[in-house]
Amino acid sequence: xxxxxxxxxxxxxxxxxxxxxxxxxxxxxxxxxxxxxxxxxxxxxxxxxxxxxxxxxxxxxxxxxxxxxxxxxxxxxxxxxxxxxxxxxxxxxxxxxxxxxxxxxxxxxxxxxxxxxxxxxxxxxxxxxxxxxxxxxxxxxxxxxxxxxxxxxxxxxxxxxxxxxxxxxxxxxxxxxxxxxxxxxxxxxxxxxxxxxxxxxxxxxxxxxxxxxxxxxxxxxxxxxxxxxxxxxxxxxxxxxxxxxxxxxxxxxxxxxxxxxxxxxxxxxxxxxxxxxxxxxxxxxxxxxxxxxxxxxxxxxx
Amino acid sequence: xxxxxxxxxxxxxxxxxxxxxxxxxxxxxxxxxxxxxxxxxxxxxxxxxxxxxxxxxxxxxxxxxxxxxxxxxxxxxxxxxxxxxxxxxxxxxxxxxxxxxxxxxxxxxxxxxxxxxxxxxxxxxxxxxxxxxxxxxxxxxxxxxxxxxxxxxxxxxxxxxxxxxxxxxxxxxxxxxxxxxxxxxxxxxxxxxxxxxxxxxxxxxxxxxxxxxxxxxxxxxxxxxxxxxxxxxxxxxxxxxxxxxxxxxxxxxxxxxxxxxxxxxxxxxxxxxxxxxxxxxxxxxxxxxxxxxxxxxxxxxxxxxxxxxxxxxxxxxxxxxxxxxxxxxxxxxxxxxxxxxxxxxxxxxxxxxxxxxxxxxxxxxxxxxxxxxxxxxxxxxxxxxxxxxxxxxxxxxxxxxxxxxxxxxxxxxxxxxxxxxxxxxxxxxxxxxxxxxxxxxxxxxxxxxxxxxxxxxxxxxxxxxxxxxxxxxxxxxxxxxxxxxxxxxxxxxxxxxxxxxxxxxxxxxxxxxxxxxxxxxxxxxxxxxxxxxxxxxxxxxxxxxxxxxxxxxxxxxxxxxxxxxxxxxxxxxxxxxxxxxxxxxxxxxxxxxxxxxxxxxxxxxxxxxxxxxxxxxxxxxxxxxxxxxxxxxxxxxxxxxxxxxxxxxxxxxxxxxxxxxxxxxxxxxxxxxxxxxxxxxxxxxxxxxxxxxxxx
Numbered sequence: 002x003x004x005x006x007x008x009x010x011x012x013x014x015x016x017x018x019x020x021x022x023x024x025x026x027x028x029x030x031x032x033x034x035x036x037x038x039x040x041x042x043x044x045x046x047x048x049x050x051x052x053x054x055x056x057x058x059x060x061x062x063x064x065x066x067x068x069x070x071x072x073x074x075x076x077x078x079x080x081x082x083x084x085x086x087x088x089x090x091x092x093x094x095x096x097x098x099x100x101x102x103x104x105x106x107x108x109x110x111x112x113x114x115x116x117x118x119x120x121x122x123x124x125x126x127x128x129x130x131x132x133x134x135x136x137x138x139x140x141x142x143x144x145x146x147x148x149x150x151x152x153x154x155x156x157x158x159x160x161x162x163x164x165x166x167x168x169x170x171x172x173x174x175x176x177x178x179x180x181x182x183x184x185x186x187x188x189x190x191x192x193x194x195x196x197x198x199x200x201x202x203x204x205x206x207x208x209x210x211x212x213x214x215x216x217x218x219x220x221x222x223x224x225x226x227x228x229x230x231x232x233x234x235x236x237x238x239x240x241x242x243x244x245x246x247x248x249x250x251x252x253x254x255x256x257x258x259x260x261x262x263x264x265x266x267x268x269x270x271x272x273x274x275x276x277x278x279x280x281x282x283x284x285x286x287x288x289x290x291x292x293x294x295x296x297x298x299x300x301x302x303x
Numbered sequence: 304x305x306x307x308x309x310x311x312x313x314x315x316x317x318x319x320x321x322x323x324x325x326x327x328x329x330x331x332x333x334x335x336x337x338x339x340x341x342x343x344x345x346x347x348x349x350x351x352x353x354x355x356x357x358x359x360x361x362x363x364x365x366x367x368x369x370x371x372x373x374x375x376x377x378x379x380x381x382x383x384x385x386x387x388x389x390x391x392x393x394x395x396x397x398x399x400x401x402x403x404x405x406x407x408x409x410x411x412x413x414x415x416x417x418x419x420x421x422x423x424x425x426x427x428x429x430x431x432x433x434x435x436x437x438x439x440x441x442x443x444x445x446x447x448x449x450x451x452x453x454x455x456x457x458x459x460x461x462x463x464x465x466x467x468x469x470x471x472x473x474x475x476x477x478x479x480x481x482x483x484x485x486x487x488x489x490x491x492x493x494x495x496x497x498x499x500x501x502x503x504x505x506x507x508x509x510x511x512x513x514x515x516x517x518x519x520x521x522x523x524x525x526x527x528x529x530x531x532x533x534x535x536x537x538x539x540x541x542x543x544x545x546x547x548x549x550x551x552x553x554x555x556x557x558x559x560x561x562x563x564x565x566x567x568x569x570x571x572x573x574x575x576x577x578x579x580x581x582x583x584x585x586x587x588x589x590x591x592x593x594x595x596x597x598x599x600x601x602x603x604x605x606x607x608x609x610x611x612x613x614x615x616x617x618x619x620x621x622x623x624x625x626x627x628x629x630x631x632x633x634x635x636x637x638x639x640x641x642x643x644x645x646x647x648x649x650x651x652x653x654x655x656x657x658x659x660x661x662x663x664x665x666x667x668x669x670x671x672x673x674x675x676x677x678x679x680x681x682x683x684x685x686x687x688x689x690x691x692x693x694x695x696x697x698x699x700x701x702x703x704x705x706x707x708x709x710x711x712x713x714x715x716x717x718x719x720x721x722x723x724x725x726x727x728x729x730x731x732x733x734x735x736x737x738x739x740x741x742x743x744x745x746x747x748x749x750x751x752x753x754x755x756x757x758x759x760x761x762x763x764x765x766x767x768x769x770x771x772x773x774x775x776x777x778x779x780x781x782x783x784x785x786x787x788x789x790x791x792x793x794x795x796x797x798x799x800x801x802x803x804x805x806x807x808x809x810x811x812x813x814x815x816x817x818x819x820x821x822x823x824x825x826x827x828x829x830x831x832x833x834x835x836x837x838x839x840x841x842x843x844x845x846x847x848x849x850x851x852x853x854x855x856x857x858x859x860x861x862x863x864x865x866x867x868x869x870x871x872x873x874x875x876x877x878x879x880x881x882x883x884x885x886x887x888x889x890x891x892x893x894x895x896x897x898x899x900x901x902x903x904x905x906x907x908x909x910x911x912x913x914x915x916x917x918x919x920x921x922x923x924x925x926x927x928x929x930x931x932x933x934x935x936x937x938x939x940x941x942x943x944x945x946x947x948x949x950x951x952x953x954x955x956x957x958x959x960x961x962x963x964x965x966x967x968x969x970x971x972x973x974x975x976x977x978x979x980x981x982x983x984x985x986x987x988x989x990x991x992x993x994x995x996x997x998x999x
Contacts, residue, residue: 265965
C-alpha cells in the first residue's frame with residue numbers, strides 16, 4: 002500500500018534530515034504534485050542532503066549543477082558537437098537530462114541561463130537546434146538560493162518564481178537534532194540509500210494526487226483567498242490563476258500524504274506560506290507571510 | 304478600508320492614472336451615429352443653415368473615422384468655430400432664446416467631435432450629447448419624446464462605458480449596464496420630481512421671438528375660408544374632463560373670441576384696452592346656483608392665444624379675466640400646456656344681466672360696412688311685416704335658410720362683391736363662417752344688436768379616458784343677438800342641411816363622411832360612422848387609448864407645476880415656507896438611504912448554509928457553554944483539536960462528529976446526513992463528567 006510505503010519513506014527521511022519533518026514532507030508533496038521545489042536557505046543546512054536523499058529513495062538519477070555567473074545555457078542543456086570519427090554532428094546531453102536536478106544557487110547565473118532552466122521546468126522539454134527533446138518523467142528540479150548573499154546575483158523575477166510549486170527553507174536544526182547530527186560518525190552513511198519507491202510507483206502516486214477530491218466548498222474557500230490577495234490592496238499584484246491551480250495541486254498532494262482522499266481547508270491553510278508567499282510582493286514592503294496569515298485569519302471557513 | 308475588509312467588501316482598485324487607451328473604432332462609429340442623430344434631429348428646431356453646417360462638420364469627422372485618417376488641423380477647427388459664432392449671431396440675432404442656445408450647443412457637439420482625439424475629448428462629446436438630450440424637453444415633453452430621450456441617453460451612456468473599457472469583450476453588456484444605471488436613478492428622479500422645490504412661473508428662460516407659433520391658435524380675424532383650412536387640422540386644441548357626464552354635443556359651445564367689427568364680410572377681434580379693464584373691475588360678480596353649473600377641467604395644449612375657450616357661458620373663470628363680452632382673456636402666457644377649471648350654466652340661454660340690461664356700445668353692434676341689396680331689402684321687408692317681436696325676426700331668418708335648402712360645405716363656391724346677397728340667393732352653400740357672418744349682418748340691418756362668436760363646437764369623446772377631445776378641426780363660429788335685454792346664442796349653421804349633423808354629431812363625423820366621398824354625401828356613410836363595425840370600433844378604441852395615454856401624461860406629469868406641488872406639500876403637512884428646509888433635509892436623507900441601499904447590495908450575501916452546515920453549527924452551539932467558540936477562520940479540524948483538548952471526555956464524540964461533517968462537506972463520498980444529524984443530536988455535553996467516567 003502506498004500509505005505504508007510513504008510511512009517507511011518518511012521514517013527513513015527523518016533519519017537523514019533530522020528534526021525537519023515538515024520540510025521533508027513538503028518536498029515529497031512537491032515531488033508527488035509534479036512541481037518543482039525552491040529551497041531558500043543559507044548554505045550548510047542540508048539542502049543537498051535532502052535532494053540526494055529524495056533522489057535515492059525514489060530511485061531517480063540525480064545530477065547537480067552549481068550555478069555561477071559564467072554558466073551558459075549549453076552547460077545545462079548540452080550542445081551539438083562534431084564527432085570526428087563518425088563525421089557527424091551529435092547532441093551531447095547536458096546535466097538537465099536527469100530525473101532529479103539540484104540547481105544550486107540558481108540566482109548566481111545570468112537571466113539567460115536561468116530562463117533556459119525555467120523553460121525546461123515549465124515544459125518538461127528543451128529545444129535543441131529547433132528540435133524539442135523531452136526530458137525524463139519524472140523531472141524534479143530542486144533549486145536553492147541564498148537569501149542573504151545578494152552581491153553578484155540575479156534575483157529571480159516574479160514570473161519565474163511562479164514556476165516553483167513550493168518554496169521552503171530548512172533552517173537550523175533543533176539542539177537535540179544537531180547533537181545527534183554531530184555525533185554521527187560517517188557523513189557518507191547517508192548516501193547511496195536503497196530506493197524505497199520506484200519510478201512507476203512514483204508515477205502512480207502522482208496520478209493518485211490528481212484524483213484527490215476537491216469539493217465545491219474547498220474551491221469556494223480557495224477562490225475567496227485568491228480574491229483577497231487581489232483586492233485587499235496588500236500586494237502589488239494578486240495571485241495568478243496558475244498560482245491558484247498550483248496551490249490546489251499542492252494541497253491535494255498534502256491531503257494524500259495525510260492519508261485522505263479529499264482536500265480539507267486545513268490543507269489549503271497549511272500550504273499557504275509555502276505556495277503563495279514567494280509569488281507575492283507586499284505593497285508596503287512588509288512580510289508576505291504575515292499578510293497571507295492575516296488574509297487567512299479574515300476568511301471564514303466552516 | 305478597514306471597515307470594508309471587515310464586511311468582506313472589496314472595491315475595485317482605483318486607477319492610478321487616467322486611462323489613455325485609444326478608443327475602439329467600432330465605439331467611435333457608434334458615437335458618430337449618435338452625433339448624427341443629434342445634428343439631423345435639429346432640423347425640427349433649428350435654422351436650416353445651422354443644420355446643414357452641422358452636418359458638414361459631422362460628415363468631415365465621420366469620413367476621418369471611417370477612413371482612419373488624422374484629425375483636421377487646429378486652424379481649421381478654429382475657423383469652423385468662429386464661423387459657428389457668426390452663424391448663430393446672424394441667424395438668430397443674438398444669444399437670447401432657447402433656439403439660439405441649442406443651435407450653438409449642437410454645433411459645439413459637432414465641433415468637439417471633429418477635433419476629438421483622446422478619450423477625454425470623446426467623453427466631453429458624450430456629455431454635450433446628454434445635455435442636448437435633456438434640453439429637448441424645453442420644446443417637447445410628450446410621452447413619446449420622453450421615450451426617445453431615454454433611449455438616446457441609454458445609448459450615450461453605453462458609449463461612455465465602452466469608451467472607458469478597453470476590453471471589447473465587455474462591450475456587449477454596455478447597454479444593459481447603462482439601462483441599469485438609469486433604472487437605479489429612477490427612484491431618485493421620482494423623488495426629485497415630486498419634492499424638488501419648483502420655480503413659480505416659467506423657468507426663467509425667455510422664449511425666443513422665433514418661438515411664436517401661429518399654427519396653434521384661432522385667428523383673431525374671421526375671413527371666409529379660414530376655418531375650412533383648419534377643419535383638416537387634426538391637432539388637438541384641448542381636452543376636457545367633466546364632473547359627471549358629458550353634456551350633449553349640441554350644448555358644447557366652447558366660446559373663445561367675440562368679434563364685433565365687421566368689414567366686408569370679415570370680422571375682427573377687438574383687443575381689450577385699459578377702458579375695458581376698468582369696466583371689468585366695476586362689473587358685479589356673476590352668481591349662479593351650484594346645481595345649475597356644469598363643472599369641468601380643461602388641459603390646453605401649448606397655445607399663443609390670448610383668449611381661452613370656456614363652455615358657454617362661463618361663470619367666474621379660474622384662469623384669465625372675463626371681459627364684458629364674456630370672453631376670457633389671459634395676461635400671462637404659459638410656455639407649455641396648461642390646465643384650468645371652468646364652470647358653465649346648465650341652461651344655455653340663461654338671462655345674462657349685464658350693465659343692468661343696457662348695451663353700452665349699441666351703435667357699434669348695429670354698424671355695418673355695406674348696405675343690403677334690393678333683393679335682400681325685399682326679403683327683410685317681408686320678415687318685418689310678419690314679425691311682432693324681435694325674436695320673430697330671428698326665427699324667420701332661420702326659417703328662410705332652412706326652407707331654401709342651404710347647405711353646409713367646406714368647399715363652397717366663392718363669393719363676389721356683395722357676399723350677403725350672393726350667399727342668400729345664389730350659392731346657398733358655405734360653412735359656419737358664412738352662416739354666422741351673414742346672419743349677424745342681417746340682424747344688424749334689421750336693427751337687432753348682434754355679434755359673431757368664434758370658438759369650438761363639440762369634440763370627440765374618448766371612451767377610454769372618459770374625456771372630451773377638442774381639435775382645431777372643431778373650430779366653429781356662430782352668432783349672438785341682443786334680444787329681451789340679454790345675449791342669446793343663435794347658430795345659423797345648425798339649420799342648414801348637414802350643418803345639423805355638424806352640430807349634433809360633431810365635426811369628426813362629418814369629416815369621416817366627406818372622407819368617404821366628397822361629392823356623393825349620402826346619409827348611409829354617416830350612419831356607418833355612428834354605428835361602426837367591430838373592427839372600426841377596435842381601431843377607434845386603440846386610437847383613443849393612445850390619446851388617453853398622452854392626456855394622462857400631460858395631466859399628471861407635465862401639469863405638475865408650482866401650484867400642484869404646493870397643494871401636494873400642503874396636504875402632506877409642509878405648509879410653511881421654511882419647511883422647505885425640512886423638505887430638503889428629507890430629500891437628502893432619502894438620497895442617503897438610497898445610496899445605503901445600493902451599498903448594501905454590494906455586500907456579498909451570506910452563504911446559504913446547507914443542512915450539514917446548520918447541523919454543524921448546532922454542534923458548535925452545544926460547546927458554547929464551555930466557552931468554546933469557533934473562530935470564523937478556524938477549520939473544523941482545528942476547532943476539534945481545541946475542543947478535545949478542553950473536553951477530553953468527549954474526544955471521541957467530537958472527533959466522530961467532525962469527521963462526519965468533513966466527509967459531508969469536503970469528502971469525495973458525502974456519507975449520510977442522517978447519521979451526522981443523529982450524532983449531533985446525541986451530543987449533549989454537560990459541565991459535569993458523564994456518569995461512567997466520573998471520578999466521584
